[in-house]
Amino acid sequence: MPSPMPPTMPKGIAALSFSLLVVTFLSPGCAQTADQAWLRPSTMDHRPAFTLEPRVLGFGIMEQTALRELKDGNARLLGGVSDSGEGAQKVDAILGTVDEVRQALPNIPVPAVLPPEGYWIYWNGAADKPSLVVAGADHPGLIYGVFALFRLIATGQDITRLDVSAAPAFRIRWVDQWDNPDGTIERGYAGRSIFFEGGDVRQDLAPVSEYARLLASVGINGCNLNNVNANPDLLKHAHLEQIARIADTMRPWGVHIALSVAVDSPQTVGGLATSDPHDAAVKAWWEAKAKEIFQLIPDFAGFTVKADSEGQPGPSSYNRTPAEAANTLASALAPHGVVLYRSFVYNHHLDWTNPKADRARAAFDIFHPLDGLFAPNVIIQTKEGPIDFQAREPVSPLFAGLPHTSQAMEVQITQEYTGQQRHLVYLAPMWKEVLDFDFHVPFNDPSPVQAILSGLTFQQPTGGMVGVANIGRDAWLASPLALANLYAMGRLAWDPNLDAESIAEEWARQTISNDAEVVHTVDTMLMESWPAYESYTGPFGLQTLTDITGSHYGPNVESSERNGWGQWHNADEQGVGMDRSLAYGTRFVDQYPPQTARLYESPISTPDELMLFFHHLPYNHPLSNGKSVIQSIYDSHFEGAAKAAEFVQDWESLKGRIDPKLYADVLPRLEYQAGHAIVWRDAVTQYFHKLSGLPDEEDRVGNYPGRLEAEAARLTGYKVIDIRPWEDASQGKAVICDAASACAAEWTFTGKPGPYDIGVQYFDLRDGVARFTFRVNGQSIAAWSADASLPSIIPNGDNSTRRTIQSVALKPGDILRVEGTPDGQDRAALDYIELTPGAPPPAGPSEPPTVIRSLP
Ligand code: GCW
Numbered sequence: 001m002p003s004p005m006p007p008t009m010p011k012g013i014a015a016l017s018f019s020l021l022v023v024t025f026l027s028p029g030c031a032q033t034a035d036q037a038w039l040r041p042s043t044m045d046h047r048p049a050f051t052l053e054p055r056v057l058g059f060g061i062m063e064q065t066a067l068r069e070l071k072d073g074n075a076r077l078l079g080g081v082s083d084s085g086e087g088a089q090k091v092d093a094i095l096g097t098v099d100e101v102r103q104a105l106p107n108i109p110v111p112a113v114l115p116p117e118g119y120w121i122y123w124n125g126a127a128d129k130p131s132l133v134v135a136g137a138d139h140p141g142l143i144y145g146v147f148a149l150f151r152l153i154a155t156g157q158d159i160t161r162l163d164v165s166a167a168p169a170f171r172i173r174w175v176d177q178w179d180n181p182d183g184t185i186e187r188g189y190a191g192r193s194i195f196f197e198g199g200d201v202r203q204d205l206a207p208v209s210e211y212a213r214l215l216a217s218v219g220i221n222g223c224n225l226n227n228v229n230a231n232p233d234l235l236k237h238a239h240l241e242q243i244a245r246i247a248d249t250m251r252p253w254g255v256h257i258a259l260s261v262a263v264d265s266p267q268t269v270g271g272l273a274t275s276d277p278h279d280a281a282v283k284a285w286w287e288a289k290a291k292e293i294f295q296l297i298p299d300f301a302g303f304t305v306k307a308d309s310e311g312q313p314g315p316s317s318y319n320r321t322p323a324e325a326a327n328t329l330a331s332a333l334a335p336h337g338v339v340l341y342r343s344f345v346y347n348h349h350l351d352w353t354n355p356k357a358d359r360a361r362a363a364f365d366i367f368h369p370l371d372g373l374f375a376p377n378v379i380i381q382t383k384e385g386p387i388d389f390q391a392r393e394p395v396s397p398l399f400a401g402l403p404h405t406s407q408a409m410e411v412q413i414t415q416e417y418t419g420q421q422r423h424l425v426y427l428a429p430m431w432k433e434v435l436d437f438d439f440h441v442p443f444n445d446p447s448p449v450q451a452i453l454s455g456l457t458f459q460q461p462t463g464g465m466v467g468v469a470n471i472g473r474d475a476w477l478a479s480p481l482a483l484a485n486l487y488a489m490g491r492l493a494w495d496p497n498l499d500a501e502s503i504a505e506e507w508a509r510q511t512i513s514n515d516a517e518v519v520h521t522v523d524t525m526l527m528e529s530w531p532a533y534e535s536y537t538g539p540f541g542l543q544t545l546t547d548i549t550g551s552h553y554g555p556n557v558e559s560s561e562r563n564g565w566g567q568w569h570n571a572d573e574q575g576v577g578m579d580r581s582l583a584y585g586t587r588f589v590d591q592y593p594p595q596t597a598r599l600y601e602s603p604i605s606t607p608d609e610l611m612l613f614f615h616h617l618p619y620n621h622p623l624s625n626g627k628s629v630i631q632s633i634y635d636s637h638f639e640g641a642a643k644a645a646e647f648v649q650d651w652e653s654l655k656g657r658i659d660p661k662l663y664a665d666v667l668p669r670l671e672y673q674a675g676h677a678i679v680w681r682d683a684v685t686q687y688f689h690k691l692s693g694l695p696d697e698e699d700r701v702g703n704y705p706g707r708l709e710a711e712a713a714r715l716t717g718y719k720v721i722d723i724r725p726w727e728d729a730s731q732g733k734a735v736i737c738d739a740a741s742a743c744a745a746e747w748t749f750t751g752k753p754g755p756y757d758i759g760v761q762y763f764d765l766r767d768g769v770a771r772f773t774f775r776v777n778g779q780s781i782a783a784w785s786a787d788a789s790l791p792s793i794i795p796n797g798d799n800s801t802r803r804t805i806q807s808v809a810l811k812p813g814d815i816l817r818v819e820g821t822p823d824g825q826d827r828a829a830l831d832y833i834e835l836t837p838g839a840p841p842p843a844g845p846s847e848p849p850t851v852i853r854s855l856p
Helices: 009-015 016-025 061-077 098-104 139-154 208-215 237-253 280-296 322-333 359-370 395-399 428-436 451-455 481-493 498-511 515-535 595-599 608-614 631-654 660-692
Strands: 050-056 088-098 119-126 131-136 163-166 170-178 222-228 256-261 300-304 338-342 378-383 406-412 463-468 706-709 714-716 717-721 734-739 743-747 755-764 770-776 779-786 800-810 815-821 830-837
Touching: 050 061, 061 088, 061 131, 061 139, 061 237, 088 098, 088 498, 098 131, 119 139, 119 779, 131 139, 131 608, 139 163, 139 208, 139 498, 170 280, 170 338, 170 406, 170 481, 208 222, 208 280, 208 481, 222 237, 222 428, 237 256, 300 779, 322 359, 378 395, 378 463, 395 406, 395 451, 406 428, 406 451, 406 830, 428 451, 428 481, 428 498, 428 515, 451 463, 451 714, 463 481, 481 498, 481 660, 498 515, 515 631, 595 770, 608 631, 631 660, 631 815, 660 755, 660 800, 714 717, 717 743, 734 743, 755 770, 770 800, 779 800, 815 830
Parallel strands: 050 088, 088 131, 170 222, 170 463, 222 256, 256 300, 300 338, 338 378, 378 406, 406 463
Antiparallel strands: 119 131, 119 163, 706 830, 714 743, 717 734, 734 830, 743 815, 755 800, 755 830, 770 779, 770 815
């Protein structure tokens, strides 16, 4: 859903002068390179004791890329000293297509058949001098082969007996960028576009080349450059010429570019009187446009289309169907290009008073009747779930509902509804669940979604997977651990049979360390992160429970109710959940093939994690976990927040064992997440506590021993305000500093003497850098700047932030004081402090009192 929010820009950058901005963007010191991701120097203690001496058999541009990559891999990963102390052994590495290799080396067992884009890696130990052969079915295959070789080396595998071949499961392995020509990125959380700035393609495309290299290293072969809410300007000739430079930059890596187009471009760009897809002039316009593009970009991949969706123009204006619109574009692009037509089409003015209305039904209702009518080069691109990238959704029934159509699954790498990269959420397990979900069609045969996407189940010519990446100029995805999602998306699109955990391991070995314990720790954190996020946000199929009409980030349970957007979870005093059953509900369940429909029709067989997506249940209804719905909601939120706190400890256990810069980059992010998980926990549990009137069996909800509210403090300068929604602040209230200088909140400690960890819960607003100091008896214990760039410009759950000060010795009568100095719009708002008995401070000379760490 489009947000009324302006695109986020880091607060620091917004405050800079223009001249400084120019320096920041152009400075060569800010180079953005693929080795900031997983293509890193070796993480092994010992490099393998050989070097590869490359020889490439052909001359194509991609063969030169393969050669360069081989040299790079050599330098990054190889060249160690042998056990006997000798220098690295030299091994010939022969690179070429299978045909070239067959000709040059007639005596080696080149596979007879290698599917398109596949590769073969062969260690030829038979000859006097061992050599290594990397052969591609074609040029992209050769590049993938070289990357696969170095993946094996970087993850510590012995390559001296290799004889492996592989080929991608899906033809379509794309990333989408939602970049706008002005340089902003819709739902991008890592800075500005690497492609565009100020309405034009950027001069400096070095990061684009690095991006293409990263994409190729995991087998991605397409990149749709611009927002699906497409700016028509990009189809103008001058812009297409600029875009051709991007295509030139990505081509050497085998990454083809595509563009999002608006269906009304014939009018907005071409000046025609109509954009009716049946109109002859409109068809001719698209044909001419496609021809113009192919002249500039001969390997242009195609168009992505968002139409009749969230205010985008579409064929419905002319009483035409999506098939008619898609086919007009497809015929213009044939035979080389494809149309990825998105099934994300729904009415966002749904009648919430109608118990049969259901946004989840929309894609199937609209597209299923059109099955068989799409041109062969149209691929229907469907989000993995029927709503919109929520923390959990069931698989979209449309995958089973288009047996005569090629299909692609769209997933989100950019974490719009899953913590916006400020929360660690490794999404591969979610995608994997969908890829493996078996619809048992057409004749009750095994038919996992991956077999539908590859074209196998329904014998379709193409299909695949598209990941909305939205990388930007800030270290690709801003958070180092979030890059595991980009990595995993590529790996799954290549081989959906890989499991999420081994992908995590592969990524960790290349990015962080090859040490088994480190790998285990990182792997476990990644694998636990999605379930944890789901637990402290929207468990049991409730969807994320975030602010859906605003930032899509912090908690705002009610924002999804009683409006036309249709992301309802339908909570009232008695119960919660959407009844989507055939018998009593919206009949969404009936869109699934029989076996799946049976599963979801009854609460008895519906798995707990999707229960409230499919059924409206009384709060005291038992789930299969043995607990009532309400107690499950409470417990899940407390367990999830506790898990988020564990991630901090897990990461701390890696101190001294991994790159200190990476360690220091990630730690404050996890600390922030642990604090925000508490905001989530308290908001959602208190909301349902109030609504249901039912107590938490463990008496945690609404009962926070050790919490000292700001509004109950002795205040100097601070004013009490109501926070909206109320559940985003403790007791619904906070204090803000409207004074010109510092304000203070003060409490007298009355608890038992001992060491305490002190959580200071404050609101870190973007437009300004407020400062906080925490004092005990006048002595400064910690001071920090509220310098994060979190969403929302008013204090609420988007920006509620916790700073924890550890091991502070307290005795009764101590005066605890928080001083907040406002800056700009950031009014140093404060919610509460919370004292939890902590470990005694470490012995020895005391640490300097000030703890200042930047937040994400
Ligand atoms: O998830 C929603 C987002 C919109 C996005 C839309 C879509 C590009 O909130 O920002 O628009 O999905 O996928 O089209």
